[in-house]
Amino acid sequence: MEHTTLAHHLTLAGLLFVAGLSGVLLRRNLLVVYMCLELMLTASTLALVAFSRFNQTMDGAILVFFVITVAAAEVAVGLALIVALFRRRGTVQSNELNTLCD
Amino acid sequence: MDSIQLLHWILFLPLGAAAFSALCLRRLGGFAAWFSTATAFTIATLALVLLIKTDDTISWHIELAKFGNVSLGFGYLIDANARLMLFVVSFVAAWIHLFSVGYMHEDSARGRFFAGLSIFMFSILGIVIADNLLMTFIFWELVGFSSYMLIAHYFDKDFAAAASKKAFITNRIGDLGFILGIALCLNLYGTLNFAELASVAPLKGAVPIAVGLLLMCGFLGKSAQFPLHVWLTDAMAGPTPVSALIHAATMVAAGVYFMARVSFLLAPEVLQWIAISGAGMAALAGLCALAQTDIKKSLAYSTLAHLGIMGCALGLGHPELAVLHMAMHAFFKATLFLGAGSVIHGCHHEQDMLKMGGLLKKMPLTAATFIAATLSNCALPFFAGWYSKDAIIEAAWHDEKFVVFSFLALAAFATCLYSGRMIRLVFLGTANSEDASHAHESPWTMTLPIAILGLGYSIAAGFGAHYLLPASALQIINEPLHEMAFHLTAPATIVGLVALSFGLLGSLKFYGLLPGRDSLQVFSPRTYHLLENRWMDNVYQWFIDNVVRRVSEFIAFLDLLLINGVAVRWIVGGFTAALGHLTGALFHRGQARGYALWITIGSLLLIWFLLAR
Amino acid sequence: MPDGLFIFFAALTLGAAALLVMSRNAVTSAMGMILALVGVAVDFFLLDAYFLGVLQVLVYAGAVMVLFLFVIMLLSDTAESPSAYPWKKAAGGLALFFLLAAGVLWLFYWSGAVPQTLAGNTPPELSIDPATFTTSAKSFGRLLYTKYLLPLEISGFLLLVALVGVVSLSKDPTTKA
Numbered sequence: 108m109e110h111t112t113l114a115h116h117l118t119l120a121g122l123l124f125v126a127g128l129s130g131v132l133l134r135r136n137l138l139v140v141y142m143c144l145e146l147m148l149t150a151s152t153l154a155l156v157a158f159s160r161f162n163q164t165m166d167g168a169i170l171v172f173f174v175i176t177v178a179a180a181e182v183a184v185g186l187a188l189i190v191a192l193f194r195r196r197g198t199v200q201s202n203e204l205n206t207l208c209d
Numbered sequence: 210m211d212s213i214q215l216l217h218w219i220l221f222l223p224l225g226a227a228a229f230s231a232l233c234l235r236r237l238g239g240f241a242a243w244f245s246t247a248t249a250f251t252i253a254t255l256a257l258v259l260l261i262k263t264d265d266t267i268s269w270h271i272e273l274a275k276f277g278n279v280s281l282g283f284g285y286l287i288d289a290n291a292r293l294m295l296f297v298v299s300f301v302a303a304w305i306h307l308f309s310v311g312y313m314h315e316d317s318a319r320g321r322f323f324a325g326l327s328i329f330m331f332s333i334l335g336i337v338i339a340d341n342l343l344m345t346f347i348f349w350e351l352v353g354f355s356s357y358m359l360i361a362h363y364f365d366k367d368f369a370a371a372a373s374k375k376a377f378i379t380n381r382i383g384d385l386g387f388i389l390g391i392a393l394c395l396n397l398y399g400t401l402n403f404a405e406l407a408s409v410a411p412l413k414g415a416v417p418i419a420v421g422l423l424l425m426c427g428f429l430g431k432s433a434q435f436p437l438h439v440w441l442t443d444a445m446a447g448p449t450p451v452s453a454l455i456h457a458a459t460m461v462a463a464g465v466y467f468m469a470r471v472s473f474l475l476a477p478e479v480l481q482w483i484a485i486s487g488a489g490m491a492a493l494a495g496l497c498a499l500a501q502t503d504i505k506k507s508l509a510y511s512t513l514a515h516l517g518i519m520g521c522a523l524g525l526g527h528p529e530l531a532v533l534h535m536a537m538h539a540f541f542k543a544t545l546f547l548g549a550g551s552v553i554h555g556c557h558h559e560q561d562m563l564k565m566g567g568l569l570k571k572m573p574l575t576a577a578t579f580i581a582a583t584l585s586n587c588a589l590p591f592f593a594g595w596y597s598k599d600a601i602i603e604a605a606w607h608d609e610k611f612v613v614f615s616f617l618a619l620a621a622f623a624t625c626l627y628s629g630r631m632i633r634l635v636f637l638g639t640a641n642s643e644d645a646s647h648a649h650e651s652p653w654t655m656t657l658p659i660a661i662l663g664l665g666y667s668i669a670a671g672f673g674a675h676y677l678l679p680a681s682a683l684q685i686i687n688e689p690l691h692e693m694a695f696h697l698t699a700p701a702t703i704v705g706l707v708a709l710s711f712g713l714l715g716s717l718k719f720y721g722l723l724p725g726r727d728s729l730q731v732f733s734p735r736t737y738h739l740l741e742n743r744w745m746d747n748v749y750q751w752f753i754d755n756v757v758r759r760v761s762e763f764i765a766f767l768d769l770l771l772i773n774g775v776a777v778r779w780i781v782g783g784f785t786a787a788l789g790h791l792t793g794a795l796f797h798r799g800q801a802r803g804y805a806l807w808i809t810i811g812s813l814l815l816i817w818f819l820l821a822r
Numbered sequence: 823m824p825d826g827l828f829i830f831f832a833a834l835t836l837g838a839a840a841l842l843v844m845s846r847n848a849v850t851s852a853m854g855m856i857l858a859l860v861g862v863a864v865d866f867f868l869l870d871a872y873f874l875g876v877l878q879v880l881v882y883a884g885a886v887m888v889l890f891l892f893v894i895m896l897l898s899d900t901a902e903s904p905s906a907y908p909w910k911k912a913a914g915g916l917a918l919f920f921l922l923a924a925g926v927l928w929l930f931y932w933s934g935a936v937p938q939t940l941a942g943n944t945p946p947e948l949s950i951d952p953a954t955f956t957t958s959a960k961s962f963g964r965l966l967y968t969k970y971l972l973p974l975e976i977s978g979f980l981l982l983v984a985l986v987g988v989v990s991l992s993k994d995p996t997t998k999a
Contacts, residue, residue: 111868121929126842132915142855145855145882160871176981180981183889184991190897190992193897
């Protein structure tokens with residue numbers, strides 16, 4: 108514990124974020140894309156907590172609390188949207204959902 | 210409750226009633242009718258209380274905005290003119306509301322109609338008590354709007370829709386001058402407040418004349434003065450109570466009232482023009498009334514004639530006489546229109562006078578009041594109209610304006626002619642159509658207002674003024690009344706009596722010659738056609754066809770070529786099309802991942818920018 | 823060199839994230855996600871944010887992931903394609919990952935965006951002063967109901983809106999209410 112610096116935590120957060128981002132960019136299954144998005148969100152909360160701890164303030168941690176709240180609401184709505192989309196289009200593969208181009 | 214609070218109530222009660230009727234009572238026509246009528250009577254009562262309790266000048270003002278030295282505000286200014294006008298408007302309007310309850314009984318859109326009447330009340334009362342030009346202008350426009358809405362009550366009928374548009378557009382032309390006048394006035398005097406303007410002595414020179422002329426434009430439009438008089442006769446397409454309230458008693462009189470209020474701003478040159486054109490229009494409109502078979506249109510020409518007389522009084526420099534005549538005219542002309550409404554209602558919506566006849570026995574109360582109001586209209590001595598109209602004619606003689614005087618004499622004669630014609634065609638003789646022979650008297654809600662306004666005020670408002678009008682409203686009319694009573698030998702009285710006896714009796718006889726037909730049309734079709742033809746409408750039509758259309762076609766061509774063609778299609782359209790082509794190929798692929806990639810690239814660029822700073 | 827516990831759980835978290843991104847089966851992805859979230863929660867513990875760690879496990883790894891799993895089961899459209907594993911694409915993805923990861927490392931170690939005095943530090947001593955970072959849930963409560971009262975109310979309202987939105991979204995559009 109004595110040797111874990113802020114940079115270590117930030118690196119972990121950054122790598123998680125980048126992993127999530129690669130998933131968002133590469134995956135086609137909307138559900139997986141959505142999970143990757145959540146991973147990115149979590150990674151950013153990790154950075155927040157680290158900053159909060161090392162700066163000796165509570166504000167970052169409180170912000171994480173709100174991020175978790177919003178994320179829960181967002182997941183509920185997002186999944187409902189995906190389900191509604193699946194009902195209507197019969198697929199959740201993003202490459203088949205290109206109505207925006209037409 | 211002090212007088213300022215009373216004024217608040219008087220002004221905002223109708224607004225509240227209008228909002229409530231329009232929002233909540235659209236489907237409850239019957240309730241809306243009585244609700245609105247009750248409001249109107251409440252306002253009339255409040256106005257009476259105000260008039261009886263106070264007799265000095267009331268002023269109240271709050272500042273709403275200040276730009277530099279210019280202050281814009283909202284305020285009340287009640288002087289003698291305003292007092293009389295307030296009483297006339299609220300009192301006549303209340304009875305017309307009651308009349309409408311009966312007249313509009315079978316209408317399906319009563320909620321809208323009565324909401325319209327209420328918003329009209331709000332607007333006209335606003336004009337009456339406003340203490341500055343800007344507030345007057347705002348309420349002036351509101352009056353225009355409510356008039357438009359009420360003329361277009363039967364908006365599914367083409368002629369009503371067209372008439373409302375015509376009234377609105379014609380008024381806009383006048384109002385354009387009005388608002389320019391306000392701007393010029395602000396520039397010249399630095400204030401819009403009536404009291405402050407009055408204290409600034411009227412300046413000499415071209416600019417003050419221009420201010421007067423521009424302000425007069427508003428008056429020309431609203432009061433249907435030459436050359437903007439064309440809308441008033443078409444406005445009869447609205448329901449009859451509307452014609453009575455707006456286009457006879459109050460709204461058109463608002464122009465006269467306003468001119469009286471700003472009379473200190475009018476240069477002598479402006480007054481001269483108003484006098485001549487008013488007198489000329491009075492004579493002409495009186496004659497034109499002879500060539501109308503529609504009872505309401507004939508009355509509309511009569512209104513034009515009286516507005517001309519009022520304008521003439523303004524122009525002669527007697528605004529108090531103009532306001533007095535406006536008040537008297539409001540009583541008897543409202544009665545005439547309501548009587549006409551009752552006749553139309555009784556004859557199953559027949560408006561052609563040639564198809565009426567013999568209604569004296571079938572509708573005795575309506576006939577009696579109508580005839581009484583007609584006599585007042587003809588200025589029979591000791592009737593209401595006599596006091597004001599002959600005073601104006603005498604004023605013209607006294608001021609040695611003989612051109613004006615002769616026009617007014619002709620107008621008086623024409624008034625007697627068309628009045629006699631109207632009585633003869635509608636009430637005497639025998640019924641000339643199936644509908645007229647089955648005519649019936651109207652219900653009490655319609656006859657009571659006619660009786661009050663007609664028998665009470667058309668006959669007696671002059672000599673019984675002290676009993677019928679609130680004392681404080683009489684300040685301005687006391688003097689002319691007393692003068693009149695002792696000037697029976699004046700030329701005006703002689704002219705009036707000659708016109709009355711020859712005109713009225715002559716036309717009663719003349720129009721009795723051929724039952725069911727118009728004698729003038731038979732004996733002199735060319736004269737009839739000359740009077741029936743609407744010359745100004747033709748001039749406007751020619752102007753629009755040959756000038757406005759040519760110019761606008763040229764401008765439209767320029768628009769098509771330069772704006773639409775070169776600027777929009779080539780420059781803007783070409784640029785955006787090229788850009789759209791490029792971005793469409795790059796970004797717009799319809800794939801969510803593509804968009805995500807561009808978002809990522811954008812974020813990275815943003816991070817790079819933030820770090821490189 | 824950081825301590826062993828951090829290294830172990832960081833590796834576990836990153837491995838789980840790789841599983842999430844690279845697995846072809848959505849259920850496997852979800853399992854990877856749960857593991858990654860638990861790993862993050864452990865890191866929260868290592869940062870002395872016990873309350874947030876618990877919250878992370880409860881809300882994310884518990885509620886949210888259950889929702890995900892339900893939807894995955896519901897849609898039964900889990901396999902991306904029946905063909906062989908797209909190695910080329912995976913290689914491309916890895917290349918992208920390492921490129922971005924290099925950027926992240928550069929950002930945190932050499933760019934100077936995080937001051938070296940702060941970045942190289944070990945965490946300061948914990949205090950019990952409620953104005954600074956404490957481990958107790960109490961200091962959360964104090965701040966949430968004083969300084970952050972309005973955001974708290976708004977997030978409550980947001981949850982309500984989300985609730986209503988989800989109900990209206992889940993209605994079958996073909997049947998009328």
